[in-house]
Amino acid sequence: MNWRNKAILLLLLIGGFLYAVIQGVVIPGNEQKAEQYQREQQEPWTHDLKSVLPYKNPYMGNAGNVINLFAHLPLNELERTYELESDRFTVNLHYKEAAGEIGMKELKRKLLYNSLAAFALIDNLQGVHYHFTDTTLTARRADVERVFPGPLAELLKEERWQEDVQKKWADEEFLEKSVETVFGG
Numbered sequence: 001m002n003w004r005n006k007a008i009l010l011l012l013l014i015g016g017f018l019y020a021v022i023q024g025v026v027i028p029g030n031e032q033k034a035e036q037y038q039r040e041q042q043e044p045w046t047h048d049l050k051s052v053l054p055y056k057n058p059y060m061g062n063a064g065n066v067i068n069l070f071a072h073l074p075l076n077e078l079e080r081t082y083e084l085e086s087d088r089f090t091v092n093l094h095y096k097e098a099a100g101e102i103g104m105k106e107l108k109r110k111l112l113y114n115s116l117a118a119f120a121l122i123d124n125l126q127g128v129h130y131h132f133t134d135t136t137l138t139a140r141r142a143d144v145e146r147v148f149p150g151p152l153a154e155l156l157k158e159e160r161w162q163e164d165v166q167k168k169w170a171d172e173e174f175l176e177k178s179v180e181t182v183f184g185g
Contacts, residue, residue, distance in 0.1 A: 042074050044113035045169040049161045052117055056156070060125040061086045066118075073117055074110040078102075089126040091118070099132040108137065108179045109169070112147075115139035115182065116165065120152035137183050147178045 001009075041047055055069035067082055070093065083092040099107050115128050119141045130137045145152065148164070155161055168174050 041072070042077070042110075043169075044074060044110060045166045047074060047113070047166070049156070049158055052121060053156065056121045056153075058123040060084065060089055060091060060122045066091055066122070069118060069121060070114065073114045075107075075114065089124050090129065091125065091127070092129045092131060094131045095133070097132060098134040099137070100134055102132075108183050109175055111137055111139065112144075112175075112179055112182055113165075113169070116144055116148060116152065116155075119144050120155050123153065139182050143182045147181050 041051065051072045052069055055065050055072070057065050060066060061084060063082065063084055066084065070076065070080075070082075079096040081094045083094065084090075085092065111130055118128055119125055119139075126141050128139045130139075141152075148155065155164055168178075
């Protein structure tokens with residue numbers, strides 16, 4: 001075997017080893033991180049605010065923007081359709097599932113978070129109606145502002161969002177009162 005054949009064989013072995021490392025270690029590790037990130041996006045206290053900041057808009061009439069915003073918030077795995085009522089500055093989300101199957105307590109908490117994010121990001125949005133097959137829940141900007149006083153858009157700084165929004169999801173009493181204020185009993 002001459003020098004050239006040995007070099008080709010060595011390069012082939014190195015290439016095979018690197019291929020095995022990439023396929024067996026690197027790619028599964030990246031997939032695991034991506035799956036963990038997606039799981040974290042389903043919970044208000046771990047949701048990444050940066051993922052929704054591109055959807056900040058002064059007007060709610062941009063359907064693509066509204067759809068993409070809700071596609072990056074908790075409950076995005078639920079099948080739904082959208083209806084924009086531009087004359088009433090309201091968004092209707094029609095879910096294909098029953099709220100009771102999801103769990104009303106947890107559902108309302110996630111919808112509170114989604115509503116807060118939507119009102120903070122879309123300046124003229126005044127209401128969000130969440131229609132499930134067994135119930136409808138409505139969030140109004142004025143009610144969310146009673147829970148989170150001050151201009152909601154000011155909460156959009158990452159440190160402030162973590163402190164004034166996400167940390168509050170650990171406070172059971174705060175959540176119960178907030179859900180009651182926004183969605184009623």
